Amino acid sequence: MIIRLDMQSDLPIYAQLMNQIIEGIASGSLKPGEDLPSVRSLASDIGVNLHTINKAYTLLKQEGFIQIHRQKGVVVNPDGMPGITPEYEQKQAEQLRPMIAEAICRSMDKERLLQIVESLYEDISHSEKENA
Amino acid sequence: MIIRLDMQSDLPIYAQLMNQIIEGIASGSLKPGEDLPSVRSLASDIGVNLHTINKAYTLLKQEGFIQIHRQKGVVVNPDGMPGITPEYEQKQAEQLRPMIAEAICRSMDKERLLQIVESLYEDISHSEKENA
DNA sequence: CATCTGTTATATTTGTAGTATAACAGATGA
DNA sequence: TCATCTGTTATACTACAAATATAACAGATG
Known part of the structure; x- marks a missing residue:
C-alpha cells in the first residue's frame, strides 16, 4: 500500500x-x-x-x-464492508448531483458521462495492485 | 431562481x-x-x-x-457554456474516483451505479423549473 | 447628482487543519 | 519486572479559509 x-x-x-x-x-x-x-x-x-x-x-x-x-x-474490517444504507445513498446523490449538473452545462452527453463512470469503475476494481 | x-x-x-x-x-x-x-x-x-x-x-x-x-x-454567459476541456476532464475524474471507489467497497453493482447517475442526469435536465 | 452597478481594502470573528508535546492505559515479549 | 509497542486523550499553538462588517472608489444611468 x-x-x-x-x-x-x-x-x-x-x-x-x-x-x-x-x-x-x-x-x-x-x-x-x-x-x-x-x-x-x-x-x-x-x-x-x-x-x-x-x-x-x-x-x-x-x-x-x-x-x-x-x-x-x-x-x-474482517466482517466485511459497510453496505448500501439509505444515509449512504443520500450522501452519494448529494455528491454526484453538482458534478452531473456541471457535466450537463458543458454539454457532455449522458452516454459519454456513463462511459466515464464505467471506465473509472473498471479501472479501480481491476487494478489489484500488490504493493508492499 | x-x-x-x-x-x-x-x-x-x-x-x-x-x-x-x-x-x-x-x-x-x-x-x-x-x-x-x-x-x-x-x-x-x-x-x-x-x-x-x-x-x-x-x-x-x-x-x-x-x-x-x-x-x-x-x-x-450569453456566448454559451464552457466546453469539455482537458482540465475539466481531469478535475471530473479526480472528483468521481473516490466516490466510485466507495461504491465498489459497498458492493454496489456497476449497473446500479450507472442507473443512479443516469437517473440524476435525467432528473436535473428535465426539471426545467420556471421560478421567479 | 443621487443611485445603481462591480471592485477593492481592511479588520475581525469563527472554525478547521495540522503540528508539537505529553501523558495514560493496556497488552506483548524479553 | 520492564522496556516497548499499541490506541487514546489532552492541551496549546500556528496557519488558513470562511464569513462578516464597514468603508470607500470607479463607472454608468436616469
Whole structure:
C-alpha cells in the first residue's frame, strides 16, 4: 500500500488518506483482515503528525471500513464492508448531483458521462495492485 | 431562481451558491443571457454578506459560466457554456474516483451505479423549473 | 447628482487543519 | 519486572479559509 499525498491539494491530508485507503480496499490491494500501519509508523513514514493519521483512521472506523483494536492495531474490517444504507445513498446523490449538473452545462452527453463512470469503475476494481 | 442554503452543511455557502446556479443553468431554469441578482440584492435576500456572493460570482466567472459587467450586472454567459476541456476532464475524474471507489467497497453493482447517475442526469435536465 | 452597478481594502470573528508535546492505559515479549 | 509497542486523550499553538462588517472608489444611468 503506497500512499501518495499532494500537499498542494485543497483536499485535506486526512481526506486524501481516507480516499486512498478506500480505493485500496476497492481495488483489492487491501483485503479484509489485513493490517494497516500504526498511527505513529504511518505518520513518520509519510512525514505528517500522528493526529492527522488518527483523524483519518477514526473517521474510517466510524464509517465501518476498518476496525481499531487497542493493542493489535488497525485492520481492514474482517466482517466485511459497510453496505448500501439509505444515509449512504443520500450522501452519494448529494455528491454526484453538482458534478452531473456541471457535466450537463458543458454539454457532455449522458452516454459519454456513463462511459466515464464505467471506465473509472473498471479501472479501480481491476487494478489489484500488490504493493508492499 | 430559488436559492436554498444549508447553514449546517460542511459545504461553504459560496460553494452551495455555485452549485445551485450551475444546476439552474443545467436544468434550463437559467438561460444564457439571463440576468442574475446583483451581489448586494442577493446578499440581502438570502441574508449573507456581499463578499460571500461576490466570491461565488467571481469563481463562476473564472470558469466561464457567467459574465460580469461593471454596470449592467451579472448575466449567464450569453456566448454559451464552457466546453469539455482537458482540465475539466481531469478535475471530473479526480472528483468521481473516490466516490466510485466507495461504491465498489459497498458492493454496489456497476449497473446500479450507472442507473443512479443516469437517473440524476435525467432528473436535473428535465426539471426545467420556471421560478421567479 | 443621487443611485445603481462591480471592485477593492481592511479588520475581525469563527472554525478547521495540522503540528508539537505529553501523558495514560493496556497488552506483548524479553 | 520492564522496556516497548499499541490506541487514546489532552492541551496549546500556528496557519488558513470562511464569513462578516464597514468603508470607500470607479463607472454608468436616469
